[in-house]
Amino acid sequence: MARSHFTLAALATSAVDGLDIAGATPIGSPGGDFDAALLTGRDGRHWIVRVPRSESAEAAQSADLVALRALSAGVRARLPFAVTTFAGQAPAGDTRAVVYEFVYGAKAELASLDHDLATSIGEAIAAIHALPTSFVADSGLPSRTGIEAARDAAKLFERAIATRVVPAVLQQRWERAIGDPTLWQFAPAVVNGALEAESFLASDGVVTGLLGWQSLHVGDPAVDLHWLLRAPGDGIAETAFGAYARVRGSVDRQLTERARLLNELELAKWLLHGTATKSTEIVDDAVELMSGLVDTISQNDTASIRRPESTLDVDEVEELLSRTATAR
Known part of the structure; x- marks a missing residue:
């Protein structure tokens, strides 16, 4: 009661x-x-x-x-x-x-994000990722490397495939992305780990507060950004990612690609939730959403999550290593 x-x-x-x-x-x-x-x-x-x-x-x-x-x-x-x-x-x-x-402010809504608020959200996420990682470790909170992030994605993929309802197009697409080691070349950062639009409080197009820190850890920055790819507004995700890059720099060249993969794997999580709870309604919904993703992929001719130009040059590698060291 x-x-x-x-x-x-x-x-x-x-x-x-x-x-x-x-x-x-x-x-x-x-x-x-x-x-x-x-x-x-x-x-x-x-x-x-x-x-x-x-x-x-x-x-x-x-x-x-x-x-x-x-x-x-x-x-x-x-x-x-x-x-x-x-x-x-x-x-x-x-x-x-x-x-x-x-904390004052109105909760943001994904469906109504405008470019001003998307810019502020991108900057806010970048500020979280710029925090020193040492305080997370000192508090006994988890840390995940790129290798561990790839393994987690692989385990999720394997469990989803075992349901035998994941379309072949997505199986090939996800397996190719997860198995590409260059996709997981990133400097682990402080991440909130549970962000969605409603996590952000805002006023006049500016983020005033952030709720929900229960998944705080050091890990893949894409974890905090992938949900933005579901924003329905024209160019909203691009605006947020652009604002993020202006604050954090662009050395993580696969950030958008990993975010895209993680966003798509949310469908796998939804499918597994349905099977775990024995909900045919959720399973059917997940199957329908995956079919819609296959249609989108076919229409946009994007058979691969990855872009071909992915290798870091020497200067970018040095910047990546420097960022990893200074964040501690």
């Missing part, structure tokens, strides 16, 4: 010493992962209180708290947007209520 915003407000006062609440408003969807409320203090400050509704939501909340603690004041000062701060917690039945400082 969902907890009311009044109950959540009472839990928040137990979690944060001296919190004097003047008002509370329920937020989120009734069927979401959390019971949540927006709180207004008598001093005018705003807070969010959330209680997970499932074990998976509780695990995500715990991982998010670990990441928020890793994001020290010095690290946050390098980011051009706000990151919420943990304020306190209190027992709530078999789980816990967690209170955070409120």
